[in-house]
Amino acid sequence: xxxxxxxxxxxxxxxGRVVGESGILxxxxxxxxxxxREQITFLSNSKLKAKLAETRASAVILAPGDEKLTGLxxxxxxxxxxxxxRVSQLFNxxxxxSGIHPSAVIAPSAKLGRNVSLGAGCVxxxxxxxxxxxxxxxxxxxxxxxxxxxxxxIHAGAVIGADGFGLAPENGRWVKIPxxxxxxxxxxxxxxxxxxxxxxxxxxxxxxxxxKLDNQVQVGHNVRIGAHSAVAGCVGIxxxxxxxxxxxxxxxxxxxxxxxxxxxxxxxxxxxxxxxxTKPGTYTGIYPFDEHDAWKRNAARLRRLAKEKKNA
Amino acid sequence: xxxxxxxxxxxxxxxGRVVGESGILxxxxxxxxxxxREQITFLSNSKLKAKLAETRASAVILAPGDEKLTGLxxxxxxxxxxxxxRVSQLFNxxxxxSGIHPSAVIAPSAKLGRNVSLGAGCVxxxxxxxxxxxxxxxxxxxxxxxxxxxxxxIHAGAVIGADGFGLAPENGRWVKIPxxxxxxxxxxxxxxxxxxxxxxxxxxxxxxxxxKLDNQVQVGHNVRIGAHSAVAGCVGIxxxxxxxxxxxxxxxxxxxxxxxxxxxxxxxxxxxxxxxxTKPGTYTGIYPFDEHDAWKRNAARLRRLAKEKKNA
Amino acid sequence: xxxxxxxxxxxxxxxGRVVGESGILxxxxxxxxxxxREQITFLSNSKLKAKLAETRASAVILAPGDEKLTGLxxxxxxxxxxxxxRVSQLFNxxxxxSGIHPSAVIAPSAKLGRNVSLGAGCVxxxxxxxxxxxxxxxxxxxxxxxxxxxxxxIHAGAVIGADGFGLAPENGRWVKIPxxxxxxxxxxxxxxxxxxxxxxxxxxxxxxxxxKLDNQVQVGHNVRIGAHSAVAGCVGIxxxxxxxxxxxxxxxxxxxxxxxxxxxxxxxxxxxxxxxxTKPGTYTGIYPFDEHDAWKRNAARLRRLAKEKKNA
Numbered sequence: 001x002x003x004x005x006x007x008x009x010x011x012x013x014x015x016g017r018v019v020g021e022s023g024i025l026x027x028x029x030x031x032x033x034x035x036x037r038e039q040i041t042f043l044s045n046s047k048l049k050a051k052l053a054e055t056r057a058s059a060v061i062l063a064p065g066d067e068k069l070t071g072l073x074x075x076x077x078x079x080x081x082x083x084x085x086r087v088s089q090l091f092n093x094x095x096x097x098s099g100i101h102p103s104a105v106i107a108p109s110a111k112l113g114r115n116v117s118l119g120a121g122c123v124x125x126x127x128x129x130x131x132x133x134x135x136x137x138x139x140x141x142x143x144x145x146x147x148x149x150x151x152x153x154i155h156a157g158a159v160i161g162a163d164g165f166g167l168a169p170e171n172g173r174w175v176k177i178p179x180x181x182x183x184x185x186x187x188x189x190x191x192x193x194x195x196x197x198x199x200x201x202x203x204x205x206x207x208x209x210x211x212k213l214d215n216q217v218q219v220g221h222n223v224r225i226g227a228h229s230a231v232a233g234c235v236g237i238x239x240x241x242x243x244x245x246x247x248x249x250x251x252x253x254x255x256x257x258x259x260x261x262x263x264x265x266x267x268x269x270x271x272x273x274x275x276x277x278t279k280p281g282t283y284t285g286i287y288p289f290d291e292h293d294a295w296k297r298n299a300a301r302l303r304r305l306a307k308e309k310k311n312a
Numbered sequence: 313x314x315x316x317x318x319x320x321x322x323x324x325x326x327x328g329r330v331v332g333e334s335g336i337l338x339x340x341x342x343x344x345x346x347x348x349r350e351q352i353t354f355l356s357n358s359k360l361k362a363k364l365a366e367t368r369a370s371a372v373i374l375a376p377g378d379e380k381l382t383g384l385x386x387x388x389x390x391x392x393x394x395x396x397x398r399v400s401q402l403f404n405x406x407x408x409x410s411g412i413h414p415s416a417v418i419a420p421s422a423k424l425g426r427n428v429s430l431g432a433g434c435v436x437x438x439x440x441x442x443x444x445x446x447x448x449x450x451x452x453x454x455x456x457x458x459x460x461x462x463x464x465x466i467h468a469g470a471v472i473g474a475d476g477f478g479l480a481p482e483n484g485r486w487v488k489i490p491x492x493x494x495x496x497x498x499x500x501x502x503x504x505x506x507x508x509x510x511x512x513x514x515x516x517x518x519x520x521x522x523x524k525l526d527n528q529v530q531v532g533h534n535v536r537i538g539a540h541s542a543v544a545g546c547v548g549i550x551x552x553x554x555x556x557x558x559x560x561x562x563x564x565x566x567x568x569x570x571x572x573x574x575x576x577x578x579x580x581x582x583x584x585x586x587x588x589x590t591k592p593g594t595y596t597g598i599y600p601f602d603e604h605d606a607w608k609r610n611a612a613r614l615r616r617l618a619k620e621k622k623n624a
Numbered sequence: 625x626x627x628x629x630x631x632x633x634x635x636x637x638x639x640g641r642v643v644g645e646s647g648i649l650x651x652x653x654x655x656x657x658x659x660x661r662e663q664i665t666f667l668s669n670s671k672l673k674a675k676l677a678e679t680r681a682s683a684v685i686l687a688p689g690d691e692k693l694t695g696l697x698x699x700x701x702x703x704x705x706x707x708x709x710r711v712s713q714l715f716n717x718x719x720x721x722s723g724i725h726p727s728a729v730i731a732p733s734a735k736l737g738r739n740v741s742l743g744a745g746c747v748x749x750x751x752x753x754x755x756x757x758x759x760x761x762x763x764x765x766x767x768x769x770x771x772x773x774x775x776x777x778i779h780a781g782a783v784i785g786a787d788g789f790g791l792a793p794e795n796g797r798w799v800k801i802p803x804x805x806x807x808x809x810x811x812x813x814x815x816x817x818x819x820x821x822x823x824x825x826x827x828x829x830x831x832x833x834x835x836k837l838d839n840q841v842q843v844g845h846n847v848r849i850g851a852h853s854a855v856a857g858c859v860g861i862x863x864x865x866x867x868x869x870x871x872x873x874x875x876x877x878x879x880x881x882x883x884x885x886x887x888x889x890x891x892x893x894x895x896x897x898x899x900x901x902t903k904p905g906t907y908t909g910i911y912p913f914d915e916h917d918a919w920k921r922n923a924a925r926l927r928r929l930a931k932e933k934k935n936a
Binding site for chain 3: 415417433435451453455469471474475477478479480481482484485486487488489490492506508510513514515528530532546548550564566568580583584585586593594595596597598599600602610613614
């Protein structure tokens with residue numbers, strides 16, 4: 001593990017302004033509640049100032065407006081959370097698995113960049129291209145023809161490029177539509193464990209640079225996700241949806257197919273988006289939960305609404 | 313890749329009526345927007361006729377009523393989408409991985425039909441039976457005793473036959489109920505990536521012929537899904553639910569346990585079905601989303617509904 | 625397979641009171657509908673008494689109050705369902721895969737207890753500890769540093785210890801927060817197929833003893849799930865949520881991050897819990913589904929509620 005570093009050394013590397021004892025040694029990062037001596041923590045929300053008073057950390061990162069909340073040695077930074085992230089990266093550089101595990105199965109026609117790491121049990125199909133410094137954790141499957149950018153991280157169990165759900169009904173049967181597009185993933189994308197991204201039906205499914213997908217996300221065929229968007233766990237994005245740039249989608253939300261979502265839209269957790277959104281903003285559609293009996297009465301009332309209106 | 317074929321040759325194989333230059337050569341299929349020369353596209357929805365006017369495809373498949381919408385060489389067919397699917401199959405025959413990958417782990421007692429293909433890392437348990445021409449993509453797990461029909465396709469990461477969630481509460485602890493049923497999957501079923509189908513508690517879980525399951529679908533123990541039903545991504549079907557034939561279930565919908573759904577029911581995306589449905593039709597239950605502040609006011613109002621009624 | 629046993633022998637091992645012919649031979653358990661001769665079934669719900677009248681089972685387990693509902697040889701037990709579970713365990717002892725499959729990949733620093741079984745394709749990272757008698761089905765991935773208790777069962781495709789979704793926004797980009805915590809799983813936990821449990825950001829993610837997770841559950845970083853809680857399929861639990869003991873969470877429910885749920889809370893299927901719950905009880909928030917047209921009218925009415933109120 002790198003370090004230790006003094007507060008002064010940290011600020012020299014990452015910027016920010018040191019207040020108090022700048023020679024104090026820091027060996028690791030920690031949370032407000034659990035940090036111990038020689039650890040640095042952060043305050044990104046003034047509401048947590050009570051916890052700050054009790055922290056056992058040796059130093060803290062905070063915003064200019066919160067500078068007076070503690071007497072501890074501190075680094076003042078405009079974005080304490082991002083600053084903390086960088087300090088943590090300093091103490092905890094990503095140790096990717098080194099190299100290609102012997103149990104990985106790589107098609108002869110696949111092209112791997114420099115310093116690509118493939119975990120145990122990965123499967124890389126024909127004509128796949130993987131950019132430099134990308135890291136696939138164990139048991140990732142890349143179907144043939146998919147393209148992965150540089151510095152991409154894919155967690156265990158993810159499946160990239162399986163067939164989209166393309167079926168034409170005919171006389172009560174389903175006729176399969178060959179899925180002849182592929183998946184293209186940009187640079188600096190991170191993909192969570194057991195997430196699935198389907199190949200396109202005709203054209204490609206595209207994940208632009210800097211996109212972050214959490215675990216168990218399902219991305220249908222011909223979806224496009226714009227750069228630097230983030231999608232939380234258990235989200236489903238149906239076929240041919242187009243998600244803008246800098247969009248965030250909360251956990252277990254659902255985006256229906258063939259709709260467009262503008263840049264800088266935020267979809268709340270658990271919300272089903274059923275039509276295009278052309279304006280930035282936060283969109284929500286969650287049924288408010290309640291104690292079961294209260295919910296039951298309320299739901300019954302809700303069901304009668306339309307009828308009452310008609311009779312009124 | 314097979315082909316090229318003339319329009320005439322395509323119609324000879326698949327039916328339909330050629331209008332215009334029947335000798336034109338076609339090499340591939342394409343979407344209305346992206347098809348290029350020597351590609352054939354299709355129009356299944358008259359609303360897209362503006363796009364048809366701009367397509368660069370060399371030919372188009374359309375319905376009798378839309379025949380006059382273009383001057384391009386065309387094939388008139390009753391079901392343009394299914395026809396297109398078949399044309400695409402002509403140009404893009406499924407190239408299954410050939411044979412059994414050496415890293416697949418197959419129990420000695422398993423029985424594989426003719427021309428079964430198993431991708432890298434597949435695990436086939438004791439007494440599993442797999443029918444002719446079935447294709448398992450990499451890393452599929454079949455637990456012991458499961459039966460897979462002919463021409464079944466299972467995508468990467470799917471798990472068939474894990475234990476159902478059978479627990480009896482006793483003094484604040486959970487007593488596990490051994491799951492001694494298996495999973496039976498009919499002919500021509502397709503199963504998506506990372507989908508899970510649990511084995512039965514006592515009797516079997518059954519997926520009838522022609523059923524199509526998308527990615528990340530969860531099928532609980534003792535569920536039965538009737539023939540030719542289709543289930544979109546992220547759907548959960550709880551234990552002992554019985555789904556009829558020709559049912560469609562939209563993405564992220566949820567079917568509760570021990571209920572029955574009639575043939576030809578369509579469940580909308582995101583809808584939770586909490587009681588049996590005895591009549592065909594489309595069923596929906598989605599909370600309408602809104603801008604966050606509007607939703608918040610609305611949700612608060614909704615919660616007061618029951619109380620107001622009581623006081624009225 | 626063990627057995628057969630007489631009713632008398634079963635009651636000697638497991639308790640309960642035999643009524644009727646106690647020497648009758650039992651070879652297996654079965655459901656009310658499908659049990660056949662020499663099988664024992666159970667009645668845990670008096671509503672099923674019509675089915676009891678038709679069962680072909682040779683014996684039945686039932687509660688004291690239902691004792692008179694049948695003339696069949698029977699065992700009277702206070703908790704027929706749990707009793708049945710134990711009888712089934714008697715006839716169907718779990719046959720774990722024996723030992724370590726040669727294709728499992730185990731880091732040199734990992735420590736495995738006695739009688740641990742690892743299925744084909746499992747990957748066990750550096751410094752992982754697995755307790756005695758635990759069983760990992762094929763293709764489970766344990767990231768470095770995770771701790772698994774004794775008698776833990778993990779089904780195929782589960783991923784334990786992948787990075788949590790920790791990102792700090794900075795100038796329209798995401799800065800990754802290293803996830804330096806791990807996952808600690810207590811004794812007697814069972815984890816379903818393709819379930820994912822993320823490692824902690826700073827501190828650990830903790831699953832206490834006796835917890836049961838179904839398939840395709842997603843557990844975010846720094847979540848704590850209290851002892852003997854049960855979580856059904858497709859549930860998402862967002863980061864830093866604290867779930868109490870003896871909690872049950874229904875299928876496809878969603879627990880938002882940073883909230884606390886008291887002991888003995890029951891969350892209904894499909895319900896999104898968006899604030900802390902301090903009192904035991906059952907909580908529900910499901911939009912009632914309807915035929916599509918009725919829902920559409922109703923949803924439109926619902927959206928107007930807030931506006932009307934304002935104008936009133």
